[in-house]
Amino acid sequence: MRDALHRGDRAEFEALVRQHQRSVFFLVMRLSRGDEELARDMVQKSFLKAWSHRESFRGESSFKSWLLRIAHNLALNELNRAWRRRELALEPTDGGSPAPLGHVEAEALDDLELAQHQALLQEAVASLSERQRAVAILRIYHDLPFAEIAAICEITTNNAKVNFHHAVSNIRTFLSNKGVAA
Amino acid sequence: MTCPDDDVLLFLAEEPASEQNPTLDHVRACTSCSLKVEELRTALGQWKATDIIDSRPFDDEYFAQLATEVEQALDLAAESPATPDARPMVWWRGPAVVAAALAASVLLFVAVISQQTAEPEAVASMNADESLEQMAREMGRSLLSEEEDDSVELEYSTFLATWNLAQYEPTDEPSPLPLTTTLADELEMLDSESLEALVLRL
Numbered sequence: 001m002r003d004a005l006h007r008g009d010r011a012e013f014e015a016l017v018r019q020h021q022r023s024v025f026f027l028v029m030r031l032s033r034g035d036e037e038l039a040r041d042m043v044q045k046s047f048l049k050a051w052s053h054r055e056s057f058r059g060e061s062s063f064k065s066w067l068l069r070i071a072h073n074l075a076l077n078e079l080n081r082a083w084r085r086r087e088l089a090l091e092p093t094d095g096g097s098p099a100p101l102g103h104v105e106a107e108a109l110d111d112l113e114l115a116q117h118q119a120l121l122q123e124a125v126a127s128l129s130e131r132q133r134a135v136a137i138l139r140i141y142h143d144l145p146f147a148e149i150a151a152i153c154e155i156t157t158n159n160a161k162v163n164f165h166h167a168v169s170n171i172r173t174f175l176s177n178k179g180v181a182a
Numbered sequence: 183m184t185c186p187d188d189d190v191l192l193f194l195a196e197e198p199a200s201e202q203n204p205t206l207d208h209v210r211a212c213t214s215c216s217l218k219v220e221e222l223r224t225a226l227g228q229w230k231a232t233d234i235i236d237s238r239p240f241d242d243e244y245f246a247q248l249a250t251e252v253e254q255a256l257d258l259a260a261e262s263p264a265t266p267d268a269r270p271m272v273w274w275r276g277p278a279v280v281a282a283a284l285a286a287s288v289l290l291f292v293a294v295i296s297q298q299t300a301e302p303e304a305v306a307s308m309n310a311d312e313s314l315e316q317m318a319r320e321m322g323r324s325l326l327s328e329e330e331d332d333s334v335e336l337e338y339s340t341f342l343a344t345w346n347l348a349q350y351e352p353t354d355e356p357s358p359l360p361l362t363t364t365l366a367d368e369l370e371m372l373d374s375e376s377l378e379a380l381v382l383r384l
Contacts, residue, residue, distance in 0.1 A: 034236075044251060047255075048252075051256055141230065164192075165189040
């Protein structure tokens with residue numbers, strides 16, 4: 001695959017796009033608290049950057065890790081810019097509940113409970129530091145091993161484990177303070 | 183064996199229960215530790231099941247369209263001579279603007295430095311002019327009163343010293359002060375402009 005990339009094999013690359021676009025999209029969605037437009041934009045930019053820098057892929061990590069590292073960096077830059085521009089509403093916009101979760105329709109009680117739990121969990125994850133948030137998301141929702149998480153976040157494996165431990169502890173504390181058993 | 187720290191228990195909670203290691207053996211035997219591991223395992227399972235985004239609206243069709251958009255963007259990037267990362271240059275980053283800004287900075291710097299050096303010179307020049315005027319007046323009075331040439335000689339040498347100081351520029355060699363001279367000698371040494379200026383002052 002590395003050789004195909006270095007050769008500039010478009011067909012091979014397009015297969016990689018279809019294989020990994022969901023990971024990039026959902027990573028950015030989770031990092032940005034559900035900003036779909038940003039996630040779409042980052043998918044496009046990540047693959048464009050991966051294509052233009054395909055020569056620098058050495059195959060030491062998986063293509064997925066390499067791609068997620070690009071997406072992670074691009075997303076963080078964009079989120080930081082948005083933060084500076086105050087375009088990203090970090091505070092709840094509807095007077096209490098966190099940012100919209102999408103198309104959750106809380107018609108049934110179960111759905112309502114799920115939506116409330118989802119909102120609280122989203123808030124808890126959002127309260128983490130940038131690094132803890134990325135590590136927790138990659139570990140819990142993307143099922144990546146710590147070595148790959150470390151490669152994506154450009155930290156050591158031990159640092160990734162420590163961040164994960166702190167992230168879990170902070171999420172549990174946050175939920176506990178909100179009266180939710182965790 | 184003492185109970186392991188929470189971070190160790192967290193990683194045990196993530197590991198498959200079948201794995202063998204001494205810590206896991208302890209946890210299985212210890213009620214407190216096994217309870218903590220079970221709590222962590224439940225919490226992580228709940229968080230994973232809940233997710234923090236709703237992924238249901240994003241189906242295969244959605245991603246097929248997204249992949250097409252990515253491919254189109256790749257085509258556009260291939261057609262464009264610029265790299266995909268290249269951003270359009272904003273006006274304030276243009277080379278002409280940068281050069282103009284640099285030139286303006288240099289001019290400002292030079293102006294500030296010149297002002298700083300010019301101010302003491304101006305003050306010194308002003309003081310010298312006042313002394314010169316006063317001296318010339320005194321010399322005039324001496325000439326009018328037809329005093330002895332010796333006293334005029336002394337006063338005029340002071341006048342010339344002041345004159346030279348007033349004309350002094352830092353880059354020039356300091357002109358030697360006339361220690362002994364006569365009015366006639368010095369008048370002869372003066373050029374026409376200086377003489378005219380002196381007469382006007384008198």
